[in-house]
Amino acid sequence: MLTIEPIQKGVSEGNFFALAKAISAIENRDKDSITFLESLKPAAIPIIGITGPPGAGKSTLISALIQDWVEEGKRIAVLSVDPSSPFHQGAILGDRIRMREWYLHPQVFIRSLASRGHLGGLNSTTIELTTLLQSSGFDLILLETVGVGQSEVEVAALADTTLVVLVPEAGDDIQMMKSGLMEVANIFVVNKSDRPDAKAFATHIQQMLIENHATEKATVVQTIASQKEGIQDLIKAIAKHQQSEYHFDSKKRVMLSKAMQLIVASKMQQLDEKAIQEALTKSMQLDSFNIFEFSKQFF
Numbered sequence: 478m479l480t481i482e483p484i485q486k487g488v489s490e491g492n493f494f495a496l497a498k499a500i501s502a503i504e505n506r507d508k509d510s511i512t513f514l515e516s517l518k519p520a521a522i523p524i525i526g527i528t529g530p531p532g533a534g535k536s537t538l539i540s541a542l543i544q545d546w547v548e549e550g551k552r553i554a555v556l557s558v559d560p561s562s563p564f565h566q567g568a569i570l571g572d573r574i575r576m577r578e579w580y581l582h583p584q585v586f587i588r589s590l591a592s593r594g595h596l597g598g599l600n601s602t603t604i605e606l607t608t609l610l611q612s613s614g615f616d617l618i619l620l621e622t623v624g625v626g627q628s629e630v631e632v633a634a635l636a637d638t639t640l641v642v643l644v645p646e647a648g649d650d651i652q653m654m655k656s657g658l659m660e661v662a663n664i665f666v667v668n669k670s671d672r673p674d675a676k677a678f679a680t681h682i683q684q685m686l687i688e689n690h691a692t693e694k695a696t697v698v699q700t701i702a703s704q705k706e707g708i709q710d711l712i713k714a715i716a717k718h719q720q721s722e723y724h725f726d727s728k729k730r731v732m733l734s735k736a737m738q739l740i741v742a743s744k745m746q747q748l749d750e751k752a753i754q755e756a757l758t759k760s761m762q763l764d765s766f767n768i769f770e771f772s773k774q775f776f
């Protein structure tokens with residue numbers, strides 16, 4: 478149960494304890510959590526999506542970015558979403574090590590999401606939590622997710638600026654880029670640029686952007702996250718994207734996609750799966766059974 482008012486006050490004042498309580502209530506779908514979410518007053522705080530294959534250096538990069546932003550006096554929230562649940566515990570432990578210097582820092586709030594949301598997949602909980610964080614006086618919200626299949630597209634749909642983190646020797650990543658990453662990336666980060674071929678790989682991506690007439694929409698930045706190199710270039714690239722004309726388009730897209738996902742999640746919740754299953758068991762015994770006709774009664 479949420480005692481809404483004190484939590485609301487705490488959240489708006491940026492109190493981490495109140496935030497943690499609110500997050501648990503939202504994750505557990507507590508009775509009052511919807512009323513609470515509806516009462517929030519989110520500000521237009523930028524959400525930076527950070528995606529890319531496992532081990533590309535996303536958490537190390539986030540840790541390096543946080544350092545510079547914290548020095549500028551900014552308050553940062555990090556939400557890590559790992560859709561590959563079997564490995565999740567490991568991933569959380571990894572993040573705890575990579576970002577350990579920030580876990581107790583008063584300007585940094587870090588939270589890992591243990592599982593996908595109930596009905597709406599990755600997004601219904603993620604949308605709710607990012608909205609919550611946007612109501613709590615942060616300057617930036619970072620959303621990390623491992624890019625496996627759909628998740629990078631889902632993250633991009635929530636983010637104002639999407640970073641796709643790749644590593645030089647990633648031959649297969651080129652294939653991945655062709656199948657969708659190209660569309661979601663605003664900034665390609667070639668991390669682990671201490672490795673040979675990094676420059677060639679970055680040039681290759683740049684070339685692809687030129688071929689796709691996408692040089693206005695996306696840029697390429699090289700980093701060595703583990704040595705905190707290239708971080709200022711990346712921060713500049715993020716700021717530049719935030720100010721570009723494409724940014725307004727992506728804001729509209731983000732809002733439409735949020736609305737669609739919330740509507741779908743709510744519609745799903747109205748369905749009584751058990752009743753459908755019972756009706757289905759009966760109908761399937763009929764010779765005239767037709768799935769389209771059957772489904773229509775629930776539209």
Ligand SMILES: Nc1nc2c(ncn2[C@@H]2O[C@H](COP(=O)(O)OP(=O)(O)OP(=O)(O)O)[C@@H](O)[C@H]2O)c(=O)[nH]1
Pocket residue numbers: 530531532533534535536537538568571575623668669670671700701702703704
């Ligand atoms: N050589 C080199 N190693 C790096 C660099 N950045 C990160 N690493 C190392 O790469 C490994 C993976 O880094 P993470 O930051 O955990 O990568 P991640 O993308 O967050 O991984 P997942 O969250 O598990 O997908 C760690 O051992 C890092 O120390 C870099 O620029 N150069």
Ligand SMILES: [Mg+2]
Pocket residue numbers: 535536537571572621
């Ligand atoms: Mg990570």
